[in-house]
Amino acid sequence: MGLDMYLRGEKFVSKYDHSQQAPEGGSLEVKRPVIDGFEVSEYILDMGYWRKFTPLHKYIVKVFAGDVDDCQPIHLTNLDCNRIAQALRDGGLPDNEDCNGCFFGHPEWWDEDRLNGEEHAKVFDKAAEWVESNSWNTVTYQASW
Numbered sequence: 001m002g003l004d005m006y007l008r009g010e011k012f013v014s015k016y017d018h019s020q021q022a023p024e025g026g027s028l029e030v031k032r033p034v035i036d037g038f039e040v041s042e043y044i045l046d047m048g049y050w051r052k053f054t055p056l057h058k059y060i061v062k063v064f065a066g067d068v069d070d071c072q073p074i075h076l077t078n079l080d081c082n083r084i085a086q087a088l089r090d091g092g093l094p095d096n097e098d099c100n101g102c103f104f105g106h107p108e109w110w111d112e113d114r115l116n117g118e119e120h121a122k123v124f125d126k127a128a129e130w131v132e133s134n135s136w137n138t139v140t141y142q143a144s145w
Helices: 054-064 078-090 107-115 117-133
Strands: 004-012 016-021 027-029 042-051 074-076 137-144
Touching: 004 117, 042 117, 054 074, 054 078, 054 107, 054 137, 074 078, 078 117, 107 117, 117 137
Parallel strands: none
Antiparallel strands: 004 042, 004 137, 016 027, 074 137
16 A cells, blocks of 8 residues: 555547538547447547655646645646656655655655656656646546545
């Protein structure tokens, strides 16, 4: 058991190709992919995963979830992702003393994760670019323990 942290992208699959016009006007209807006999309306993309990186978790919960930590999905905009990336680069995460929890790991692990802040920040940079690229793309952070 322990803190598992997921960053996921949700990509909507439209029934219409808005880049092509239908002969009668409007957008051209297209077939969605089918899985197990059902149309796919959304893809879930695994964008990032962390294990017991509690300072990052505490930062996201405090800043974007009003300090409510119920393993709820936390929706992030491109600006939110940019802000998280900046906190990872600038040492803006909570201090180790503020990161205690039954399943939340150990300060030595957190220090190692902090040393790799640039790599972690790149995950959020990429997520920010992706969500900005299409208004139907969304990014969600969720943890479990």
